Amino acid sequence: GESVGLHLPTLSVQEGDNSIINCAYSNSASDYFIWYKQESGKGPQFIIDIRSNMDKRQGQRVTVLLNKTVKHLSLQIAATQPGDSAVYFCAGGQGAQKLVFGQGTRLTINP
Amino acid sequence: DAGVIQSPRHEVTEMGQEVTLRCKPISGHNSLFWYRQTMMRGLELLIYFNNNVPIDDSGMPEDRFSAKMPNASFSTLKIQPSEPRDSAVYFCASSRKGSSTGELFFGEGSRLTVL
Numbered sequence: 001g002e003s004v005g006l007h008l009p010t011l012s013v014q015e016g017d018n019s020i021i022n023c024a025y026s027n028s029a030s031d032y033f034i035w036y037k038q039e040s041g042k043g044p045q046f047i048i049d050i051r052s053n054m055d056k057r058q059g060q061r062v063t064v065l066l067n068k069t070v071k072h073l074s075l076q077i078a079a080t081q082p083g084d085s086a087v088y089f090c091a092g093g094q095g096a097q098k099l100v101f102g103q104g105t106r107l108t109i110n111p
Numbered sequence: 112d113a114g115v116i117q118s119p120r121h122e123v124t125e126m127g128q129e130v131t132l133r134c135k136p137i138s139g140h141n142s143l144f145w146y147r148q149t150m151m152r153g154l155e156l157l158i159y160f161n162n163n164v165p166i167d168d169s170g171m172p173e174d175r176f177s178a179k180m181p182n183a184s185f186s187t188l189k190i191q192p193s194e195p196r197d198s199a200v201y202f203c204a205s206s207r208k209g210s211s212t213g214e215l216f217f218g219e220g221s222r223l224t225v226l
Contacts, residue, residue, distance in 0.1 A: 032213055034212075034213060034214070041219070042219055042220075043115075043202050043204070043217030043218050043219050043220050044154070044202075044215075044217050045217070046212075046214040046215070046216075049212050049213060049214065089153075089154065091154075095213070096206070096212070096213020097142065097159065097161075097166070097167075097208075097213070098156065098159070098167060099156070099213065099215075100156075101153055101154040101155075102153065103153045104153060
């Protein structure tokens with residue numbers, strides 16, 4: 001089965017710096033990956049997704065990179081803002097219906 | 112637009128009691144998911160429905176858990192009898208099957224505490 005994990009449970013960055021959150025997955029058959037942001041007391045919110053036929057996808061201030069060779073993906077947040085403080089989850093699977101979520105990384109922004 | 116609506120937001124109950132969590136998905140979404148979130152295990156998929164039909168319930172912990180979706184706008188997750196280890200935040204999420212993304216729209220969760 002799939003397992004998805006994050007390298008670090010917590011990450012602290014200075015406001016304005018770029019943040020990079022990493023994630024590893026185990027199932028080479030996984031073809032869809034997604035990043036979610038969860039603020040305290042709320043449900044996860046979609047940030048960005050990527051399919052296995054892509055290596056990189058960009059959104060507004062966010063970029064997801066996928067390295068299928070080493071089964072690794074990362075989320076980059078540019079010019080981190082206080083509102084980016086949250087727990088970030090990666091999830092992956094075969095298709096979008098049965099995603100396996102990682103444990104999450106708590107991102108803290110220092111002023 | 113109304114998002115996924117869950118109730119109750121918080122429930123405190125005693126061991127052995129029946130618990131019913133409710134979910135209203137986003138109108139037009141035809142897939143519905145129930146997740147459980149704990150510090151130890153993170154977010155776990157319990158069950159999901161497509162077009163009101165349960166597709167995969169392999170994540171349901173045991174027979175004490177059951178889920179129904181009688182129509183496209185309502186689902187319940189029931190725990191009977193409840194146990195302290197069921198304490199968690201239960202999320203409902205919906206999506207439009209066949210959309211270009213797998214984006215799940217999550218509700219705000221139901222925090223369950225079983226004493």
